[in-house]
Amino acid sequence: MKELIARSLKYQQGVVSVLDQYLLPHQEVWHECRTVAEMAELILTLKVRGAPLIGLAATLLVAYLAEQGADKAALAQAIDELEATRPTAVNLMHCMGKLRGALQATDFASQVVATAEMLFEEDIALCERMANLGAELVKQGDNILTHCNTGALATAGIGTALGVIHQAHAAGKDIHVWVDETRPLLQGGRLTAYELACWDIPYTLICDNMAASLMAAGKVDKIFVGADRIAANGDFANKVGTYNLAVLAKHHNIPFYVVAPVTTLDVVCPNGKAIPIEERNPLEVTGVSGSFGSCQWAPQNAKVFNPAFDVTPAELVMGWVLDTGVYDQHAVAQGALLHVS
Incomplete structure (x- = not known):
């Protein structure tokens, strides 16, 4: 497999490596990954996160195993096990489905590798197209609110919603970004703030429950968010909140x-x-941990409900920015998403 290098995922010198996003922004630690168990653990503990990146990281691991001589049965099992790690993010299923197709070829090992390379490079191109289309919706001086992390850390390319923000800034639109901290795991506070600082994009970090008062005060012009799965009718699942x-x-x-x-x-x-909604470890809500240490603030036996995602109905969305175009309410109601290719 040729070298493939992104902000938080790479295949270099015959090794798959991922940037530990659980330790950001204070530590940049890379993990080499050689087994299904290792990759599954990295995904489940959110060291690897972001719907597109999860799919690509799992894909590179399967391609690595193919290069190491794993047989068809072993690769099929690896695909099944990795696909089961995160049930909501459909990008992972998309990638694993492509690899299952490659396994049907006589020269399955080389086809798995070629498919992994294609998916990685495709994601870079998809991100670029989304960013350019979305940036056209941004006006000079806009105050933009975003949630969770949807930048280069979450994809092979420049990102999804945060990619739009990057391109608008690059076009000189003098924007400012309100960053939801994104409880309970603080992907906004830890990761989005980190990426915006690296890109020199002006931002202000807020608690999630401050968004309403900002909107009421007229301080939010647009909201851009990402998605982990978009249903045929336009409803979509994304980070809870x-x-x-x-x-x-x-x-x-x-x-x-x-x-x-x-x-x-x-x-x-x-x-x-x-859309199946993953429920995660209660400890993510009863306290917090990361490169900064750990702390538990809730009673030891507190009962917790911790869905990782919620679902936004299509009727609340003004536009769906895909790499194939921007779709409004009317287009989606007419079934436009069913024919996107």
């Missing part, structure tokens, strides 16, 4: 956009009610 923003945006008449590649579309899924 996104639905809150969509409801608030509707009330305050603020344009609300979701930005995602076609690999995030699940046209077999009819609507948001059919």
